[in-house]
Amino acid sequence: MAKKVALLGSTGSIGRQSLEVIDALGYQVAALTAGRNVDLLERQIRKYHPPVVALADEAAAEMLRGRLSNLKEPPQVLYGRDAARNVVAECDADIVLNAIVGIAGLEATLTALAGGVDVALANKESLVAGGDLVLKEMAVTGANLLPVDSEHSAIFQCLQDVHSAKSLEKIILTASGGPFYGWNPEQLAGVGKAQALNHPNWSMGQKITIDSATLMNKGLELIEAMWLFGLPPERIEILVQRESIIHSMVQFSDHSVLAQLGMPDMRLPIQYALTWPRRLPGPAPALDFDTLSGLSFGRPDADTFRCLAACRRAAEKGGLAPCAANGANEEAVALFLREEISFLDIGRLVEGCVDSDSYAGGYALDDVVLCDAQARQYVREHL
Ligand code: NAD
Numbered sequence: 276m277a278k279k280v281a282l283l284g285s286t287g288s289i290g291r292q293s294l295e296v297i298d299a300l301g302y303q304v305a306a307l308t309a310g311r312n313v314d315l316l317e318r319q320i321r322k323y324h325p326p327v328v329a330l331a332d333e334a335a336a337e338m339l340r341g342r343l344s345n346l347k348e349p350p351q352v353l354y355g356r357d358a359a360r361n362v363v364a365e366c367d368a369d370i371v372l373n374a375i376v377g378i379a380g381l382e383a384t385l386t387a388l389a390g391g392v393d394v395a396l397a398n399k400e401s402l403v404a405g406g407d408l409v410l411k412e413m414a415v416t417g418a419n420l421l422p423v424d425s426e427h428s429a430i431f432q433c434l435q436d437v438h439s440a441k442s443l444e445k446i447i448l449t450a451s452g453g454p455f456y457g458w459n460p461e462q463l464a465g466v467g468k469a470q471a472l473n474h475p476n477w478s479m480g481q482k483i484t485i486d487s488a489t490l491m492n493k494g495l496e497l498i499e500a501m502w503l504f505g506l507p508p509e510r511i512e513i514l515v516q517r518e519s520i521i522h523s524m525v526q527f528s529d530h531s532v533l534a535q536l537g538m539p540d541m542r543l544p545i546q547y548a549l550t551w552p553r554r555l556p557g558p559a560p561a562l563d564f565d566t567l568s569g570l571s572f573g574r575p576d577a578d579t580f581r582c583l584a585a586c587r588r589a590a591e592k593g594g595l596a597p598c599a600a601n602g603a604n605e606e607a608v609a610l611f612l613r614e615e616i617s618f619l620d621i622g623r624l625v626e627g628c629v630d631s632d633s634y635a636g637g638y639a640l641d642d643v644v645l646c647d648a649q650a651r652q653y654v655r656e657h658l
C-alpha cells in the first residue's frame with residue numbers, strides 16, 4: 276500500500292534523503308514543511324504537489340505564496356512557530372516523518388501522536404526534551420514511534436522478535452567518535468567551526484554535525500534510547516565503532532548479542548521507519564565486505580567530552596534535566612556556529628546548566644517550554 280507521508284523539515288539533510296526514499300517506494304507526499312528555505316521548498320512543491328505546506332518564517336511564506344500563484348491548484352501555505360503542528364493537524368497523512376532540527380519539532384510530534392498518527396522520528400531533541408509527554412500521548416492513542424536515528428533503528432530492528440525483546444539486558448549504543456576522537460582538551464581548545472563541521476563518516480545538517488564532534492549527539496541518543504526502549508541509563512553502554520558500520524547492538528539475558536550492520540547511509544533507517552513492519556527493496560547500497568578493511572572499537576572519553584558526561588548526569592537526574600541539557604546545547608551550538616564561543620565552551624555551558632538545578636518532578640508542555648528558555652538564558656549569562 277502506498278502510504279501518505281507528511282514530511283516535516285523537508286529541505287534538510289534527512290528531509291532530502293526522505294524524499295529519495297519516498298520516490299523509490301512510490302509513496303505519496305501529504306505535506307511538506309521547512310524553516311525558511313523558499314527556493315528548495317518551492318522546487319519540492321512543484322514536484323510532489325502536497326495539498327498543504329508550511330514555513331516557520333512569515334516573510335518566506337509570503338514569498339512562497341507569490342511564487343506559487345501560477346499553479347493551477349496551489350497548496351495551502353501556513354507559517355509561524357505553530358505551522359508544522361497545524362500542518363500535522365490538518366493533513367491527511369498515514370505517517371508523519373519529523374525531520375525538523377531541535378526542540379522546535381516537539382509539538383508536531385505530540386500533535387501527530389495525539390491524533391493517532393504514527394511518527395517516524397528523526398527529531399531526537401523532541402524526545403529528549405519532552406519524552407514523558409511523548410510516551411503519554413502514545414499510551415492514550417496507541418500510535419507508534421518509529422526511530423529514524425540510525426542507532427535506534429538498529430536497536431529497534433534487533434528487537435523485532437518479541438520473545439527475545441522481553442529478555443533484553445542492555446543496549447550497546449555505537450558512536451563513530453567524531454572528528455576529534457582521541458584528542459585532549461589542549462588540542463580541542465583551538466578547534467574552529469570548519470574543523471568541527473568536517474565529520475569523518477556522515478554528511479548531515481550543521482547542528483547535528485557539531486553535536487557529533489562534541490559527543491552531545493551520543494548523549495542525546497542515550498536519553499532517546501531510554502525513552503524508546505524503556506531502559507535506565509546504566510543499562511545503555513556506549514561503544515566507539517570508528518567505521519560506523521555496526522549501527523548498534525543489543526545483549527540479551529543469555530549474553531547473546533545481536534547487531535545491525537549497514538553502510539553509513541540514512542536512507543536505510545528512514546525507509547525502515549516508513550515501511551515497518553515490512554522490509555522492501557530500497558536505494559541504500561549493500562555493504563561490501565571485500566572493501567571493508569576491519570572493524571575497530573574503543574571507549575568514548577567523557578572526561579574530555581563534557582557534553583557526554585552532562586547528558587548521562589541529566590539522564591540520571593530525570594525530570595526536566597534532559598530538557599535543560601538540550602536547550603543549553605542548542606543555544607551554545609548556535610553561538611559556536613556564529614563563532615562567538617569556543618568549542619570547549621559548549622561542554623562547559625551544557626554541564627554548568629545541568630548542574631545548576633535538580634530539575635526534579637513531573638512536567639507539562641508549558642514546563643518544557645519554560646525550562647528550554649531558562650537553559651538558553653543560563654548559557655547567555657555564563658559566557
Ligand atoms: P538540517 O538542519 O539539515 O534540516 C533541518 C530541517 O528543519 C530543515 O528543513 C529546516 O528548514 C527545518 N527547520 C529548522 N528550524 C526550524 C524551525 N524552527 N521550525 C520548523 N522547521 C525548522 O538537519 P538534519 O541534519 O536533517 O537533522 C534533522 C533532525 O534529524 C535533527 O533532529 C537531527 O538530530 C536528526 N538526525 C539527523 C541525521 C542526519 O544524518 N542528518 C541523523 C540522525 C538524526
Ligand code: MG
Nearest residue numbers: 424425426496
Ligand atoms: Mg544517530
